[in-house]
Amino acid sequence: MANIIAKAMARVDAGALNDIFDNKPGRVEQPVVQCVNIKRISGQEPGGPERYRVVFSDTKNYVQTMLATAANHHIQSGALRCGMLLQLLGYQANNVKQRKILIVTDLKCLEEYGELKKLGNPEPLKVKPEDENTSHPTTITSNTFYGNSSNQHQQSMVSHTKAPTSSDHANIYPIEGLSPYSHKWTIKVRCTSKSDIRTWHNRNGEGKLFSVNLLDESGEIRATGFNDECDQLYPAFQEGSVYYITSPCRVQIAKKQFSNINNDYELTFERDTRVEKAEDQQDVPQVKFNFVRISELASVEKDTTIDVIGILRDVGETSQITSKTTSKPYDKRELTLVDQTGFSVRLTVWGKTASSFDVLPGSVVAFKGVKVSDFGGRSLSLLSSGSMAANPDIQEAYKLKGWYSNGGQSENFSTHASVTGTVTGGARSDPFKTIIEVKDEQLGMSENADWFSVKASIQHIKQNTFCYPSCLTEGCNKKVNEVYPGQWRCERCDKNHPKPEYRYILSVNVSDHTGQLWLSCFDDTGRQLIGMTADKLMEIKETNEKKLADIFSDANCRTWNFKCKAKMDVFQEEQRQVLSLSPVKSSHADEFDRVRYQVQAASPLNFVAESEKLVALIKQYNID
Numbered sequence: 263m264a265n266i267i268a269k270a271m272a273r274v275d276a277g278a279l280n281d282i283f284d285n286k287p288g289r290v291e292q293p294v295v296q297c298v299n300i301k302r303i304s305g306q307e308p309g310g311p312e313r314y315r316v317v318f319s320d321t322k323n324y325v326q327t328m329l330a331t332a333a334n335h336h337i338q339s340g341a342l343r344c345g346m347l348l349q350l351l352g353y354q355a356n357n358v359k360q361r362k363i364l365i366v367t368d369l370k371c372l373e374e375y376g377e378l379k380k381l382g383n384p385e386p387l388k389v390k391p392e393d394e395n396t397s398h399p400t401t402i403t404s405n406t407f408y409g410n411s412s413n414q415h416q417q418s419m420v421s422h423t424k425a426p427t428s429s430d431h432a433n434i435y436p437i438e439g440l441s442p443y444s445h446k447w448t449i450k451v452r453c454t455s456k457s458d459i460r461t462w463h464n465r466n467g468e469g470k471l472f473s474v475n476l477l478d479e480s481g482e483i484r485a486t487g488f489n490d491e492c493d494q495l496y497p498a499f500q501e502g503s504v505y506y507i508t509s510p511c512r513v514q515i516a517k518k519q520f521s522n523i524n525n526d527y528e529l530t531f532e533r534d535t536r537v538e539k540a541e542d543q544q545d546v547p548q549v550k551f552n553f554v555r556i557s558e559l560a561s562v563e564k565d566t567t568i569d570v571i572g573i574l575r576d577v578g579e580t581s582q583i584t585s586k587t588t589s590k591p592y593d594k595r596e597l598t599l600v601d602q603t604g605f606s607v608r609l610t611v612w613g614k615t616a617s618s619f620d621v622l623p624g625s626v627v628a629f630k631g632v633k634v635s636d637f638g639g640r641s642l643s644l645l646s647s648g649s650m651a652a653n654p655d656i657q658e659a660y661k662l663k664g665w666y667s668n669g670g671q672s673e674n675f676s677t678h679a680s681v682t683g684t685v686t687g688g689a690r691s692d693p694f695k696t697i698i699e700v701k702d703e704q705l706g707m708s709e710n711a712d713w714f715s716v717k718a719s720i721q722h723i724k725q726n727t728f729c730y731p732s733c734l735t736e737g738c739n740k741k742v743n744e745v746y747p748g749q750w751r752c753e754r755c756d757k758n759h760p761k762p763e764y765r766y767i768l769s770v771n772v773s774d775h776t777g778q779l780w781l782s783c784f785d786d787t788g789r790q791l792i793g794m795t796a797d798k799l800m801e802i803k804e805t806n807e808k809k810l811a812d813i814f815s816d817a818n819c820r821t822w823n824f825k826c827k828a829k830m831d832v833f834q835e836e837q838r839q840v841l842s843l844s845p846v847k848s849s850h851a852d853e854f855d856r857v858r859y860q861v862q863a864a865s866p867l868n869f870v871a872e873s874e875k876l877v878a879l880i881k882q883y884n885i886d
């Protein structure tokens with residue numbers, strides 16, 4: 263027995279917990295500790311994920327930890343029991359007010375030591391020296407150590423916090439600890455971004471809302487205030503400041519399609535939610551970034567959300583744009599960023615960020631939550647949930663400043679357009695749309711053409727005019743007329759050919775789950791969709807009508823990714839005006855007032871890539 267205790271003492275990494283919180287160099291990355299208390303957190307509702315509070319000791323110190331739900335199985339299966347040794351494989355250290363909390367995401371039980379009595383004489387982890395004059399961490403006696411003393415412990419710790427108002431913030435939770443089953447709680451968080459007030463009108467009424475992104479050492483969460491709470495709390499928040507937020511406040515499953523924050527839950531402010539600015543603004547981390555270098559953007563898939571930092575090289579003028587979705591005007595401004603990789607990239611900011619932009623060129627700007635598009639090879643757009651920081655107090659910023667003033671500013675910068683412009687089939691954006699979006703957003707109905715991609719299946723191909731006879735001269739493609747048998751005349755080339763080359767002009771009806779659309783295809787796409795040249799198909803048409811019908815029906819029900827250009831048909835428009843002099847039946851009006859959707863390229867589905875996209879999409883709905 264004495265032998266196994268000696269072995270266990272030797273195995274435990276004494277002092278490791280303190281080192282984790284001090285982030286000392288050379289600390290043990292995955293320390294071995296002893297489990298000295300396990301408690302299921304009360305106040306949970308049936309059906310919800312269980313939460314456990316576990317106390318770990320390294321024989322010198324002990325610390326309260328919150329077990330991430332992913333690690334619950336160790337307790338539920340009975341593998342992790344009081345007194346056992348275990349190795350911490352994944353964890354986050356949090357200083358929440360004056361308490362140190364470890365969030366444990368992964369661990370390994372060391373069965374071979376069994377359940378031992380408490381090793382050593384551990385004391386609670388002390389708060390940092392600069393706080394020592396105001397803090398008196400309590401030790402608890404060893405006879406309550408294994409007992410249900412964690413509530414008592416928590417209260418005695420809190421009663422020693424320094425600010426007079428802090429007694430109101432008794433239950434400070436890390437963001438990671440929030441769930442729909444947590445009842446009374448306060449979080450201490452930094453507001454890392456705040457949206458503008460947005461209004462909506464639909465058949466169920468109208469309303470307004472705003473959202474903030476909140477951060478502490480354990481993670482991030484988004485919070486939204488609607489209507490009354492929007493009026494009440496919008497002025498209370500300022501980007502960059504630290505707040506106490508106290509329940510009642512709804513915690514619910516996050517709608518990830520509206521957020522760039524990685525948290526399963528989000529908050530909705532309620533009438534009695536309390537928001538107070540914290541007296542100390544320092545002990546909550548600043549915005550966390552995960553920067554992508556500008557040269558690396560070429561390998562980032564479009565529509566990915568990333569963080570980027572760079573020197574502001576150029577600031578464009580503000581321009582006004584009308585949203586195709588909401589028909590409302592909003593401001594837009596284009597910035598150019600550069601970094602040490604020798605690349606530059608354009609980044610668009612919107613709304614208030616655009617109109618009130620006052621950062622000087624040459625400054626460092628860091629962006630959190632920008633969307634990557636392939637417009638111009640690669641370009642960036644700040645999401646409404648994203649945020650910007652000018653000259654942030656972080657190491658990357660100082661490095662950039664140093665590089666820029668030591669010669670960086672006289673470098674020549676490459677853009678991504680020259681690298682990838684040809685790959686994407688031209689320097690333009692072609693956002694993925696469903697058919698109903700193409701129609702609802704009235705793509706192609708304004709002065710300029712709109713570009714989009716659509717994934718759709720062929721339902722029908724018009725067979726009466728699928729091709730036309732064209733000139734044989736290379737690059738001409740002009741329609742020719744048979745002026746005499748075996749004499750096909752091209753007016754443009756002023757030349758007769760013995761035969762024409764048939765080229766496709768297909769009119770194809772396609773559909774997806776949202777609707778159907780007529781697309782026009784030229785020769786290249788026609789060959790792909792039909793699987794042979796128009797010349798060959800004309801030959802079949804003249805010899806075997808039955809085979810022709812089979813070929814068209816074979817082309818049906820195939821799904822493609824179409825890259826399209828939407829544009830008002832000018833010729834048809836003129837015709838409509840002429841025709842409108844005489845009464846036109848409304849059912850026909852559509853025929854003349856019509857946008858033409860011209861296919862620029864079609865590609866067969868890559869099922870692996872499509873599946874990955876779908877998996878990502880389904881994940882956003884939180885369906886397990």
Ligand SMILES: [Zn+2]
Nearest residue numbers: 733738752755
């Ligand atoms: Zn010609």
